[in-house]
Amino acid sequence: MATKKKTERVTIRTVAEDAGVSVAAVSKVLRSAYGVSDALRAKVQASMAKLGYRPLAAARGMRGQTYTLGVLLSDISNPFFSDIMAGINAALERTEYQPLIGVSQSASSIELELIDAMQDRQMDGLILVAPRMKAADLDTVATRIPSVLIGHHLPGATLFDTVNDNDVLGANLVVKHLAGVGHRNIVFLSLQMPALDDVLITTQREIGYTTAMAECGLARYTQIVRADQTAREARTLARHLLQSRQRPEAIFCWTDFIALEVLSVATELGLSVPGDVAIVGYDNTRYCDMAQNSLTSVDQSGQLLGLQAARLLIERIKGREKAEHLVLTPRLVARSSSLKVATSVPGPAAA
Incomplete structure (x- = not known):
């Protein structure tokens, strides 16, 4: 049985021969070196396109950058x-x-x-x-x-x-929005981390939440619960919160990904959103604007x-x-998961 001949790799020398120029000229075009004329660049690029030449990343790295x-x-x-x-x-x-x-x-x-x-x-x-x-x-x-x-x-x-x-401001906007429409028992569903470090976005949001609860006179209702970043963990914790005797009036989630899971559990349990519980996310991803979600969220672009x-x-x-x-600077985009009429609440000037 005849074996298929291996296709020879197109090299910089192959390009040079096809274009009728030197290997050094092709190299200059590849490096976007100073002094290369438009005519030379066009000739070399035409040969590269015809031959299907692709410079090896390792070779480009040896010349300075792999891009x-x-x-x-x-x-x-x-x-x-x-x-x-x-x-x-x-x-x-x-x-x-x-x-x-x-x-x-x-x-x-x-x-x-x-x-x-x-x-x-x-x-x-x-x-x-x-x-x-x-x-x-x-x-x-x-x-x-x-x-x-x-x-x-x-x-x-x-x-x-x-x-x-x-992130501190973003969480602050959420709490003040929820407090402004009458909620007091506002729970923050945060991320379970091995160490709470101020560099983490979730820690920053916890700081913003805690500070805003105090500023709104709701410090006694402050409650932070944490779950791993998985749909299963989020749903388990959401079910526990929503079926508890002291069900929160509002749940503020550290990210939309988790908030959508909480929204799903609330629907499964037959709860009205926002009638029985308000739900707010963070990130304002494209799923928030879908009619079945209409999720209030912080837009951080x-x-x-x-x-x-x-x-x-x-x-x-x-x-x-x-x-x-x-x-x-983030802004709060309020939708029907916390407010009947969609509005946009901007934050102050950027830090």
Whole structure:
């Protein structure tokens, strides 16, 4: 039986021969080197397209850059992360950079393994979304490769940039909205974490919730309950809260992903939302606006977070060393899960 002949790989030399130019000329076009004429660039690019030439990432890395960026997500079940990716893609649309995604399953050990793999593949920079690793590990990573963090409050960091929502303000807006429509017994459903650290978005939101409850004269009703970031855990805890003798008047969830699970359980139990219990989420993902959900939520503009992170990362790759820490201003979008008539409540100026 005849064996199929292996297709020969198209190399930079193949392109040079087809275009009738030197290997050095093709290299200059690939590197976007200074002084390359439009005619030469067009000739080389035409040969690359005809031959189907794709430069190896490793070879590009040897010439200085691979034009790939690592994006590390803590999980892929939260729809908010797709908003962040949309912003990153929008920022990179007119650049040579391409994002490659890794998912850590919210485990710091997996984060470090993925970062090592990304660095081995000579990625030019990293965007870390809600990382779980320790501050010392973050510093170590940032000394090895340009890095930007989303959803991690470290305003004093000097080795990397951060882009965050003002999570304290966002939680404050929720409590004052719920108190304003008459609710007193407001429970905050937060995320179960091994250590409560002020850098975490959930801890920041707990601070905002607790402060606002006190400011509204509702300190005695303050209650924070925590669950793992899984639909099963969220539903179990929601059922416990909604079937308790002291059922809360309102449940404020740290993310829409969890709030939608609570909304589902309330519907299963035959409860009226917001008549029997008001439910509020955080992130204002696309599912909030669906008629069957109509979920009140805090809009922290995931697309803008992603866009700003990508912009800052490219600036770092190009040589900026001074750290920047952006804080975006959230707004509350009230829908029928807490209010009969949809309204939008803006926050004060950005921090």
